[in-house]
Amino acid sequence: MIGGLFRRRDPEETTPARDVRQRLAPQNLPGRDALEVARARLSVGAALFAVLFVAVGLRMSYVSLLRDGNEPGVARAAHPAQVQADRADILDRNGVVLATSLPVVSLFATPRLVMDVEEAVQKLSKVLPDVKAEDIRERLLSGRSFVWIKRGLSPREHAAVMRLGLPGFEFQAEERRIYPQGAIGPHILGYTGIDNIGLAGIEKRFDETLRQGEPLRLAIDIRLQRFLEQEIARAAQRFSAIGATAAVMDVTTGEILALASLPAYDPNRHQTISNEALFNRSTLGVYEQGSTFKIFNTAMVLDSGRFTTTSVFDASSPIKIDRFTITDYHAQNRALTIAEIFKYSSNIGSAKMASEIGVEGQRAFMDKIGMLRPVPIELPEVGQPLYPRQWRKINMLTIAYGHGISVTPLHVVTATSAMINGGIYYRPTLLKRTAAGHAGTGTRVISEKTSRQMRDLFRLNVVEGSGRNSDVPGFDVGGKTGSAEKPGRHGYREKALISSFVAAFPMRDPKYVVMVSIDEPKGTKETGGYATGGAVAAPSTRAIIEFIATLYGIPPVDPAAAAKLLAGSPATAPPIGAPPVSAPAAAAPTLTQLVEATTGPPAEAAAPPPAAPPARPTGRGGR
Missing domain, CATH: 3.40.710.10 (DD-peptidase/beta-lactamase superfamily)
Known part of the structure; x- marks a missing residue:
C-alpha cells in the first residue's frame, strides 16, 4: 500500500539519470499544444464515423439493389399506391381500355431472418391458399438469400399477411397487367409475364413502345x-x-x-391455358x-x-x-x-x-x-x-x-x-x-x-x-x-x-x-x-x-x-x-x-372432248 504511494529512491541512480527522467516526464503544455491534441482526437473520431457511415450505406445499397437480377429492394409494409404504373394502356379505336396496369404488392422472404420456418409455412399457407405449403417450405430452406413467396397479392391477402407479423417477410411494390374485357381479343392483345414484359400479341410486338408510357390505340372496335x-x-x-x-x-x-x-x-389467366388455345389460327x-x-x-x-x-x-x-x-x-x-x-x-x-x-x-x-x-x-x-x-x-x-x-x-x-x-x-x-x-x-x-x-x-x-x-x-x-x-x-x-x-x-x-x-x-x-x-x-x-x-x-x-x-x-x-x-x-x-x-356476248365454245370417267381429285374445292 505504501509502495503504491511512494517511490523508493534507487541508491544506484545517479544525478544525470534523474535529470533525463525529469526531462521526459509530462510537463504543463502551453494552450496551443493542447488545442492541437484535441483536433487530432476529433479527426480520428470523424474518420471512424465516416467509415461507419460508408459501411451502412453499402449495406443499404446491397439490400435495395438487385444482387442476382432477381432481388428487389426491401419495402416494409409496402403499399400499392407507392408504385406508379409505367406500362401504357392499350385502347380500342374508340378509347375503350383493353389492357392496363394496376399497382400491387408482392411478398418475398429473407430466409436467414425467418425465426421459425414451420410456423411461417403453416400461417402463410392459410392466408395464401393458392401457394402450396411444401413450396413455401422448399423456398425457405433453399439456402438462398432471397426468395419470392407470391407475386401480385390481392388487397385482402396483403392485409392478412401484414397481420401475421412474421419476421423475415417483406413486401415489394410492383405493377400487374390486367385485361378488363376478359377473354375478348386475346390473340390480338397477347399478355405479359410476371415482370410485366410482353410475351405475345400486341404486348410483345410493342413492348418497348408501351414501356415508354404512351397509350397505344388499335383499329379494333371492341363491340364488333x-x-x-x-x-x-x-x-x-x-x-x-x-x-x-x-x-x-x-x-x-x-x-x-x-x-x-x-x-x-x-x-388474365394465361398461365393455365393450353397451347391449342394460345395458337392464333x-x-x-x-x-x-x-x-x-x-x-x-x-x-x-x-x-x-x-x-x-x-x-x-x-x-x-x-x-x-x-x-x-x-x-x-x-x-x-x-x-x-x-x-x-x-x-x-x-x-x-x-x-x-x-x-x-x-x-x-x-x-x-x-x-x-x-x-x-x-x-x-x-x-x-x-x-x-x-x-x-x-x-x-x-x-x-x-x-x-x-x-x-x-x-x-x-x-x-x-x-x-x-x-x-x-x-x-x-x-x-x-x-x-x-x-x-x-x-x-x-x-x-x-x-x-x-x-x-x-x-x-x-x-x-x-x-x-x-x-x-x-x-x-x-x-x-x-x-x-x-x-x-x-x-x-x-x-x-x-x-x-x-x-x-x-x-x-x-x-x-x-x-x-x-x-x-x-x-x-x-x-x-x-x-x-x-x-x-x-x-x-x-x-x-x-x-x-x-x-x-x-x-x-x-x-x-x-x-x-x-x-x-x-x-x-x-x-x-x-x-x-x-x-x-x-x-x-x-x-x-x-x-x-x-x-x-357488260363485256359482250359469250365467245363460241370449242367442241368438248370425250368424257373421262370421274376419279378422286387432288383435293376437291368447288363447294
Whole structure:
C-alpha cells in the first residue's frame, strides 16, 4: 500500500539519470499544444464515423439493389399506391381500355431472418391458399438469400399477411397487367409475364413502345370484336367444329376492325391455358383455302386483258394429269363462261383458266398479292405460307382452286380487299389509321376495270350461286364460298373440311370484307348433312354483316327490304345447304346475263372432248 504511494529512491541512480527522467516526464503544455491534441482526437473520431457511415450505406445499397437480377429492394409494409404504373394502356379505336396496369404488392422472404420456418409455412399457407405449403417450405430452406413467396397479392391477402407479423417477410411494390374485357381479343392483345414484359400479341410486338408510357390505340372496335367471337363460337358449337376464325377489314384503309380465333383464352389467366388455345389460327395457322382462291385465279385471268367474264372454257369433263384427276363438285358437264365458272365454283374451269396464264404468270401474281410471304401484320405470331419450291403444271392447276398452297385466313382477307376496292393492296394493320395516315400507302395489284368485274361476280355468286345464305336484303352483299379438304397421312380427308365464306359489302361501293372459317364442321339435319362453306360459314357471315350495318348505321340499298329485315321477317334465302338453283326462265334477265352483258356476248365454245370417267381429285374445292 505504501509502495503504491511512494517511490523508493534507487541508491544506484545517479544525478544525470534523474535529470533525463525529469526531462521526459509530462510537463504543463502551453494552450496551443493542447488545442492541437484535441483536433487530432476529433479527426480520428470523424474518420471512424465516416467509415461507419460508408459501411451502412453499402449495406443499404446491397439490400435495395438487385444482387442476382432477381432481388428487389426491401419495402416494409409496402403499399400499392407507392408504385406508379409505367406500362401504357392499350385502347380500342374508340378509347375503350383493353389492357392496363394496376399497382400491387408482392411478398418475398429473407430466409436467414425467418425465426421459425414451420410456423411461417403453416400461417402463410392459410392466408395464401393458392401457394402450396411444401413450396413455401422448399423456398425457405433453399439456402438462398432471397426468395419470392407470391407475386401480385390481392388487397385482402396483403392485409392478412401484414397481420401475421412474421419476421423475415417483406413486401415489394410492383405493377400487374390486367385485361378488363376478359377473354375478348386475346390473340390480338397477347399478355405479359410476371415482370410485366410482353410475351405475345400486341404486348410483345410493342413492348418497348408501351414501356415508354404512351397509350397505344388499335383499329379494333371492341363491340364488333365481341360479337364476332360470340358468333363463331355459336357456329363452332352448332356444327361440332374443332376451331374457327373470323375477320373484318376496312377495305379503304387496311384497318382490321375485328380478328378472332377459336379456341381462345383469358389473358388474365394465361398461365393455365393450353397451347391449342394460345395458337392464333387467323394469322399463324396456314391452311389450303379451297375455292376462295378462285377469287384470285379469276382476277388474275381477267387482269391479263385477254379475257372477259363471257370468255368460255370447256368444263364438260374431268382433267387427267399424271395419276391425278380434277373433277367438279357441282358438275355442269358443259362449256362455261368465266362468270359461270365463278358462280358454279368449277375446279375444271378454274384450272383451264390458269393454264392460259401459265406457271410463271400464276406464281408472279400470287407473289404480287402477298400469298408467298407472311402477312405483314403487327403481331409476332404470323405463319409462313407453304407453296411448292418447284412450281410445276400440276401445282398450277390445283392452286387455281385453292389446293397445293397453304396461307392464313388473313392472307385471304387482305388480298380479297384489293380485288374489290378498286385494285389497291393495303397492308393490314391493327393500329388505327387516319385518312392522311394511309394515303399513298397502297399498291395497285389489279386494274379498276378488273376490280369492277370482280364486284359483279361477287354479287352474282350471292344472288344465284353458293353464297345465297350470306345475303342480307337491302345491303348488297357479295362473296365466295370455300370448302377445302384437309390433307392427311394418306391423302386428303374427304370429311375433314375447312369451310369458309368471304364476303364484301356494299358491293356498289365496298367498305368491308368479312371472312368466317370453320374447322372440321359436321353437317346437321338443318343443313341436310352439308358441312360446306355455304352451309356453315355463310350464315355466320350474314349475321356479322347485319351487326355491322346496325352498328355503323350503313344505309340500305333498298329501304323496303331493310325494313322487313329490321322487323324480323323470315329470310328470303333458300334452306341452308340447298344446291344452287337454275336461273329463272322469266322475261327479266338474270344477274349472270347482266354481268356478261357488260363485256359482250359469250365467245363460241370449242367442241368438248370425250368424257373421262370421274376419279378422286387432288383435293376437291368447288363447294
